[in-house]
Amino acid sequence: MKAKSFKYIQLNLVIALAMTLFFSCNNDYNTVNNIDVLANEPAGIADSLNLKYTDSTFLKANLLSPKMHDYSNRNFPFTEFREGVILHIYEGNEKNTVFADYGIVYNDTDIIDLRGNVIIAMSTKDTLFTEQLYYNKENKWLFNNIKATLKSKDYVTNGVGFDSNDDFTNAQILEVTGQFAVTE
Missing domain, CATH: 2.60.450.10 (Lipopolysaccharide (LPS) transport protein A like domain)
Structure with a gap:
């Protein structure tokens, strides 16, 4: 029983992590533009x-x-x-x-x-x-x-x-x- 609950916890963690990554991704134009600006900054x-x-x-x-x-x-x-x-x-x-x-x-x-x-x-x-x-x-x-x-x-x-x-x-x-x- 412990093995099933451990796998269940692992599965929940993977799903939670995937959902966090999915919803934290943002294709906001200003954010993407700022990445280009930073790439043009001097070293x-x-x-x-x-x-x-x-x-x-x-x-x-x-x-x-x-x-x-x-x-x-x-x-x-x-x-x-x-x-x-x-x-x-x-x-x-x-x-x-x-x-x-x-x-x-x-x-x-x-x-x-x-x-x-x-x-x-x-x-x-x-x-x-x-x-x-x-x-x-x-x-x-x-x-x-x-x-x-x-x-x-x-x-x-x-x-x-x-x-x-x-x-x-x-x-x-x-x-x-x-x-x-x-x-x-």
Whole structure:
């Protein structure tokens, strides 16, 4: 008799559990939508970011940003700096600085996209001004195909497009525009 009552209790528990699951399921549109919203949330958010990169006790770079959003939980992971970014790069006693209103780093492609008031101030007093600039980390190459101005101590060059290696030793403005003085 005890075996039958135990099986009866088990059966009742299974039925109760199934009924609870059945009635607790909800296909409410807002609930389902919230699941999609959560899937789009960043894996992490950092406020007042002050990241320092060192090599052999020497400071090599310092990244500053009011806020960083980490989307490494996506199929195409990226890191976003919606409120701007400042990057100081140190080479010995020289410091180069990159400013941008917005930045995004695509993890899988090693491409950095800087937008809005992009300025690169070099220790050589050369300065690049543009509205968008890409950096290919693998090839160590900066480029764009929009208006850019390169100011140095001797000249100012305006044009559409910019190409350079990361130390600016091969920097060039493409499709140069403006007035030029020519001596014969």
